[in-house]
Amino acid sequence: MAAELAKNRPARARVQEKESPWNDAVGIAMLVLAAMYLLALVSYDPRDLPAWSHLSPTDQPSVVTHNFIGRMGALLAGYSLFLAGMATYLVPFSVTWFGVCKLASNVKVTGRSWLGVALMVITTAAIFEVQDVLNQRDDITPLGGGGGLGYVIGGSILANLLGKVGSTVFLAGIYAVGFFLASGIHPLQALQAIRQEITQAWETYQIRREIAARETEFDGNPTAVSAPTRRRKTSSSEIKAETTPPGPLVTPELGLTFEPAKPKIIDSSASRSHSDTPDKPRLSEVWEKKRAQKLEQAPHGTLGNLAVRFKDYKLPELDLLSWPDESLHKPTDTRELLAVQDTIIKALASFNVKVEAGDITRGPAITRYEVRPVDGLRVARIAALDDDIARATCAERINILAPIPGKDTVGIELANRDKVIVPIRELLEDEVFSNGKAKLPIALGKDVYGKTIIGDLAAMPHLLVAGATGSGKSVCINGIITSLLCRFAPDELRFIMIDPKVVEMQNYAELPHLAVPVVTDPKKALLALRWVVREMESRYQMFAQEACRNFETFNNRNRKRAAANEAKKAAAAAEAAANPVPEASAKPARAAVTSAGKDDVRVSSAFARAAAAADHLVDGTTAPWDDPEVAKELESETLPVELPVDHNGDWVGDSQPPRPKARSQEFIIPDTLPYIVVIIDELADLMQTAPADIEVAIARITQMARAAGIHLIVATQTPRADVITGVIKANIPTRIAFQVSSALDSRVILDRKGAENLVGKGDMLYVPPGGAQPIRSQGALVTDDEIHAVVERCVAQGKPIFDVKVDDETGEMGDDEDEDGSGVSSEEEDTLEKCLEVIRQEKKASTSLFQRRLKLGYGRAARMMDILEDRGIIGPGEGAKPREILVDMDMI
């Protein structure tokens, strides 16, 4: 208790000893002196005193035979006992206390402390005399138990003045003052500490009684087990603990009654089955309706190039995804949960850590046992006992939330023996996914309370997924891709997949949503990232031309303009009807209408060309950087890291956004742009090739791509600081950590420990955008069969179309009619002739060669290559190599 008191001492009493090299020496000296003094006292015999001492019983010179400390000890003890009697013993004990304080450097020993000791000794001596305690007058204490001081102050003065009782009360008061002066302990704090000790003892007694009562009850009442079976129908059912709740806690001194909340058992592990959800329109139907509306509202019926291609696209139905077999879900055994909770409470109690039982929440993969620390118990003490709780509960790994954010309890999380999977379908059917509030909804998982975790990639705006191998990253990434495929058509969202591991993204190679073929060569990944940067810059350029700040305003601009024009036309018509004017003066009104539609006309002409160009988009197999010239440009590009963008990623610089390099003078501005989601799985492989360049490219994309509708998901199984660098981390605030092997890895991912306590197989910590605390959850499971089914449905509706839209020449391609039904216009036939001539001269064929020699744009040159390949003149593309010429050119 002394230590407790010392801790609780008020600031003014807590005089900290200055760190001084002498503290230890003085402390040790004090302890030694105190020990010697005590030894001298306990072994005191007057016969050891020299003959000259008036306390010596003889006049003969003596030899010291008894006192442990020799003649000096005998003299010191003799005169101390003569002066203060038995109260002298207080002195060595006080000096021992001061010595300890010196060594611990926590309380300064001042003159006040010594004064306190003096008061204590004098008052004790006086009390001994007044109360006649230890008061025999013998050789050791010739003046009685209180010595000379006690005799004079207690016996002669106070007893005569105040009487026996009065003197005792008075002396006790002075003694208390002396004690507080000597120890530096404030009287109120002392009282509080005593009260706390008593309360704790009482509460421990009550907890023990409660645990005993629970045990007796469960031994004799097995019916409690049926509770979960009864409640299984509800998704997040609350089962009241079938225990005798602790009675109300009455605090008589305040007259208040505090009824603690009854502990509950919450079972949120079961997945919500389709039968639980009321009949709702299907997600694909809802979004198709919205999509059809959007297409209808496009001005003049003109659309962006991709929208033309995919206007009849149907989103994959959720029926392609399966529900887990409900019969495999074992009911929650409340008895087992309570038994584990009791084990935890007992384990803590055995370390003198007193806690009360709180709620138990069974999630899909883990169960959270809450315990409420009694007043005055630091939660850190519970957290420090994690290994002991793990031992007591025989758990492999446990995680302690001390405290649970927003609650007054500490959470102890243990893995469930029977894990319940979270099917992705459950999340995709959730209201949060389909209500349209999230622009880019991604299904992530379910937290321990059964709440679905559906993130909005648009708000994140970039995501880092990391964890050890086999912990569930790929499943998580597949879940994210599946969510997006079930929600977006290829003209609304496009993927760029960078997969140096080669196997992870092969399922998606045919997906019409791909903006470029899946990149598996780590060296090409840098080109792909630089291409994304270019795409981002060209988007900013379009935004600038259309006076839009970001992706949202850009995609909505035409609908807004069309609506505004409709309103103006309606207003003009109404005015004309109200004030009919002669024919001659009708002209200005018509002119006004025309000018109102002027913007549309400009935009419309661009769309017309874009729509026409759509017919010439190539179902490609090559990426832009497969063209050696484009590759060269991308390779030589150097990227600055800092850009003048605000925290939303909106451009705030004085100048216009940078004009993309190697672009022609005129853009074809589509009606809408698709989102671009770049997925990198695995970052470590890229960082081995060109770490600095990759880092800069990622930093550049993450800094400003959000406003351009470009979002990045980076996954790695190597959470090391040289892979997830500071620059990358600083720009990707949203993180998901799966199980890792050490707290160090966890810190690299989340900037805090915790991921090392996860149990694998989808158990994850999710740090949402702007969220300080990671949310522990079980990731959604999407199986390979489900992925195949969804991808097949998408692939059946279109092939991937790789980007050929960038050049001005494409704008002119749609003008000529297709004459022979082969899909090749007469103008293209002319260009083909020129291409054949080039091949004849150069003895090789490549897109860049046509671009250079015939001054064609990339799109037109690629189209020529495809026609030549279709006609069997050149062989299929092999990366950046020139195509094989299959025919004798002189014969053509």
Ligand SMILES: Nc1ncnc2c1ncn2[C@@H]1O[C@H](COP(=O)(O)OP(=O)(O)OP(=O)(O)O)[C@@H](O)[C@H]1O
């Ligand atoms: N959300 C989940 N629910 C249930 N089981 C899961 C979940 N996520 C992963 N698993 C299980 O864990 C296994 C490994 O998952 P996954 O392949 O995603 O790991 P990984 O971290 O990508 O490993 P690697 O880095 O080696 O590819 C899966 O085969 C699956 O059995």
